[in-house]
Amino acid sequence: MSTLRLEELNAKYIIAANALSLKPGQAQYIAPVSYSAAVSVVNPDTAWQRVVVDDETDEVVGFIHGSFDPHADRDEFSAALWRIHVDARGQGRGIGRFAVEALADEARTRGFGALYVIYEPGEDGPGPFFEHVGFMTVGETPYGESVGRMSL
Template sequence: MSELRLEELSAATIVAVNAMSLKPGQEQYLAPTSYAVAGAVVNPNTAWQRVVLDGTEVVGFVSANFDPDAPHEHFQSVLWRINVDADDQGRGVGRFAVENLLDEARTRGLDRVDVIYEAGEEGPEAFFRRVGFIPVDETEYGEVVAEIRL
């Protein structure tokens, strides 16, 4: 693996992000990428969207929102989406993206990052636990709310 790096989502990388593949069963836990990209249009001052590159190849995407004034505390510093191309899962790409997200949150003076996800056998829970998220709550829809304290 080359050295991984982050870059802002751009017109040059969005097509590759949209073309990333998932492992069988993962699609039920992930809304289309266009939903995440729309978040940057709706919240341009608070959205944080990055692609993970391995050399020149897009291998991952991470979308977060930092809004200390959000009315719900779990939305003040939240990881909205992370996906890694199926062929690149298990190589540390996701961990790299989360570590950079946590660094960004620290830079902004925040004390935690939350994530909200649906539990399930092929879902993201095992990954989120491996990188340090701890379940702390549940949404009204039964989704898990987990956090990493900084």
């Protein structure tokens, strides 16, 4: 894989981020990037949104949305990975790990000791990826979603 870099989600990258492809069966587990972009307008102090850009081609190959809220009333909302999307053609090549590690580094810089993720379990779901990059399942929401925790 060529060198990757993170860029803030902005008007230059939003169309490319929305155009990231999915593998069959993944669509039910992910919302459009524009939904995440709207969150940053509502919660600009807590949202952390980046695109992953391939330096060699200057193409957007992934997107990650995290948030940091030291005043959250629940641990899993204090430092959270809300969304990650790696283009179908780039999955399995380290792009997702790169993005999650960048989010974890940001969480450490902000003084958090753990990073959380909440996701829907399922056959084609993101659970195996989250486990592979270091999240451990620590619970379940009242809605049946899995809660993962990564110690920092």
